[in-house]
Amino acid sequence: MTSPLEQKKIRITGPSVVTANRTHDGVVIYRTPQHGWSSRLADAAIVRTSDDARALLAEAVADDVGAIGAYIAPVAIKDNGEIAPGNLREHIRSEGLTIELPVPA
């Protein structure tokens, strides 16, 4: 699997978000409809077409000081409207490790 960080062609097949890591501390963040960032997936802007995804990614990449490694990630929209990560990688980024930390947080 090519790392999402190496995305070249942008073609989405379902609802997606733009995610990155915050520059100063590396925390996982999502691009919001308000043209900012949030550490909560629930706050993420949802795009459904490749053109919208491209535009959202371009906006995110332009914020080079605030975020690094921006890329488009798939999500699932539940019946109640809740946004869920679209694959295991994104689940782990959003929800945390699937194992217990050696030292409880």
Place this chain on the structure above:
Amino acid sequence: MYAYDELDRTLLHERVEEFRDQVKRRLSGELTEDEFKILRLQNGVYLQLHAYMFRVAIPYGTLSTKQLRALAHVARRYDRGYGHFTTRQNIQFNWIKLAELPDALADLAEVGIHAMQTSGNNMRNVTSDQWAGVAPGEVEDPRIWSELLRQHTTLHPEFSFLPRKFKIAITASEHDRAAIKIHDIGLRLHKNADGETGFEVLVGGGLGRTPFIAKTIKPFVHGRDILSYVEAILRVYNQYGRRDNIYKARIKILVHELGIEKFGKEVEEEWQQLRDSALTLDDGAIEEVRSRFSYPAYEKLPHMPDELKQAAHDPLFERWRKNSVFPHKVQGYSIVTLSLKPVGGPPGDATAEQMDVIADLADRYSFGEIRVGHEQNLALPHVAKRDLPALWKALDKAGLATPNVNLVSDIIACPGLDYCSLANARSIPIAQELTRRFANHDTAGLIGRLHINISGCINACGHHHVGHIGILGVEKNGEEFYQITIGGRADEGAALGTLIGPSVPYGEVADVVEDIVEAYLALRYSPDELFIDTVKRLGVEPFKERVYATR
């Protein structure tokens, strides 16, 4: 221990201040991420799934207690209270903040450790045998040569922008604990017929997408010529190594495509230009480095002290001693491996509290010295046998006396998809489940030596190709699957494992490994025949049949 001089200390402090300025400029926006990335990588800073990851070098796997306490301090002050020991004598911190990295580096520089060249396309940490200087039968301490190479290659401009990363490992024992045959350059210290010390030089080993076992390029290079010979290899690599394709950029591809004879000829021609130059090490230079390594003032002690005889009545102590305590070159002393593979724990992780406990115990029982091995365990290299019972009790209390060294639950694993941005599948939960399946140490002891290696992607940081049982995570239609190989090994008989069949889903991996182990127990010639020898004798077919007959 190696004592750094004023030059080393100045270099480290200057490097920290340089990086502090680079981080400041990055955070202010003066440097873009594209400009900053190479700078952070050269200081061991990656971006992983959840945060920055900070990789610190432990040259040739030797740590003082002061240094280990500094690593504990970094874990506690700047991270989440633990660190992860890697397969190349480094430690990684997984939750570090970029803004705090310069302070962490400054704290480490105070005790002479750093993160230079733990990432990027340069010469990485020169690794060695974790038993260096104490292993019986060793030609001489290989760390002297590791240090000479470290000094020569650190910040060397010609080796700072190589086509790809470059790794060197050195051993001086017949039994290779440094995995030299899976390195870009492997050096085996030995003596020639005239009794002179030199190196068998191997080149072109490596794992990842295209694995190769290193080939011998020159059976004997005199010690005084090792810098010029290594430099000749690097120059040929720098000239011909591919920079257009990251997957073909490692020296192993060049050696494979040119062939070892042609590659050797190119190196020889280059070497003739370099040998007998300023790169030739005179005895004084070698002795200067040798003199900076200090060795303990060992006492004259009995082979079998009373304390050990008495403790032998305790079956739990005896089980640990037989598993984790190894012969030392000095009578009355032992090398003790500390397993960082507790049942259900992530392989290679140690908490800050454990690091502090180990430092205290090393001060009390091991002349203040700790070693780090590529198997992701630690070692105390100078323990008096009379102290073994007391040491065991203290280690056990800290969760550091799991008697599983070299056994089925002593698993090497990369961080996998739980941490790593390159991974396709998880490694740690697979390792944890396997340690639970083989939690009975008596059963594990009956199974005998068996190395399991797990990688979460083809980059092979868990060295799965050379595991007796290798497990490689792949992604299939969004699901985690795992390819299983058997018959690999990383020692002097290094070999790549053979795939036994189609990949299996996450939930079946532990069952498959149990099937393989059960097949081995049924097939082995005698209890003395190791797993790896049974696979060599019978091939993969009987194991394949056992695994796939019901799948």
